[in-house]
Amino acid sequence: MFQVDGSAVVQLGAQDVEALRALVERCHAFMTLVYGALEPDAAEAILESLPPGKTLEDKFAFGLYAEGKKELLGVLDAVRGFPEQDEWIIGLLMIDPDHRRAGLGARFVGAFEQWVRGQGAAGIRLVVQEQNPDALRFWQRQGYEVTGMTLQKTPRRQNLIQLLHKPLAP
Structure with a gap:
């Protein structure tokens, strides 16, 4: 797909569930902050959850493995053609806590x-939960701008979320 720091980014699939589970567990603080708890099926949800009207053909769960594909360092979950046909939405960016604050994300x-x-x-959209100000600062440093706010309901909590957008120059 593409590379980061000389490591290939791969599309995650069923063969990566255990590595993804391990990453999710290492990121339990983020999962609890956003969803209220670490769900046992969180790794599978990253691979399978979709916005309305989209199919798995539009879904990309990009995994960044350490050299030699020994440990999953990060995941970026995205869907093409949502909410507009020429845009993508990032559903999740999660970086191993031991590799944060060094520019990897x-x-x-x-x-x-x-x-x-x-x-x-032509552009990328994403949301940031209000209780995650570090994430908002991260995305704003990447050039994303807040375009609005709405409510997000998860099984355990309700979040006020900020909608962000970044246009991409051709």
Whole structure:
């Protein structure tokens, strides 16, 4: 698909569920902050959850493995053609806590943006939960702007979320 720091980013599938589960467990603080708890099927949900009207053909769960595909360092979950046909939405960016604050997330997002631009994307959207101000600052540093707010309901909590957008130059 594309590369980050010389490591290939791969599309995750059923063969990666155990590595994804391990990453989700290492990121339990984020999962609890956003969803109220670490759900036992969180890894499968990352691979399978879709917005209305989309199919698995539109779903991309990009995994960034450490050199030698030993450990999953991060995941970026995205769907093409949502909410507009020429846009993508990022459903999740999760980086192993031991690899945060060193620019890995920014490089992962930058490589993803370059790749989707090559796929004809005109923009990228995402949401950030209000209780996650660090994430909002991260995305704003990447050039994303808040375009509105709404409510998000999860099985355990209700979140006020900020809607963000970044247009991509051709």
